[in-house]
Amino acid sequence: MKPTPHTVIALTTSARVIINYDTGTTELRRLDGPPVAGTVVHIPPSTPAWGTNEAPAVLPANGFAPIHWRLGAIPAILITAAARSCGPRARRFRRLVRLARYGSRRPPATLAQAEFAVRAVRRASTYFPARWACLEESVAATTLLALAGFRGEWRHGLASEPRTPARLAR
Incomplete structure (x- = not known):
């Protein structure tokens, strides 16, 4: 992936995730690979979740909106x-x-x-x-x-698992 001014490198305990905000592409790389230019964000270690802690199986009722x-x-x-x-x-x-x-x-x-x-x-x-x-x-x-005349702060996250993915362990 070619680095751009809009490239973010998320460092987890087991891998680097490179996100290009111009194209929306992501890459998963080993930690010991060559450096990549961009903004570096350190992701703290997490407990095993396998997606179950981040997203409930059923969405709650929508609730009222005027x-x-x-x-x-x-x-x-x-x-x-x-x-x-x-x-x-x-x-x-x-x-x-x-x-x-x-x-x-x-x-x-x-x-x-x-x-x-x-x-x-x-x-x-x-x-x-x-x-x-x-x-x-x-x-x-x-x-x-x-x-409506207001600001909403848009954010996204990165879910990391504590285990090293098999294809990165090689």
Whole structure:
């Protein structure tokens, strides 16, 4: 992977994960490999989770969102879907990250406003006839907050397991 100004290297206890925010590509590399240019983030060790601690098997009930949030979710979802679908596929992740940061200069949303935005997007996206996963949902929620005049801080994480993957142990 060619390093860019938007490259982040996440160092876990057993491997390096290199994320290119321009293209959305990720690479898994050994710790003892050649250095890679980019911003380095150290990921603290974690206990074995195998995905069960991070995501419940069943999503909780959606909860209440006022009608103006639910109506606002419709254009937010359409804007997110357009950003996802229009343009080269290789730049899809970059477009979605840029859209998620659209409201970065607005005043921060309250916890209640952020919850209303997420609930409204979740409810409206159930009627959207396309693949709609956590990335699209979170970008649509921050877009809805921006349309309402607020800032939502978009973040993503990296789940690491304490065991060294077999293909890195070679």
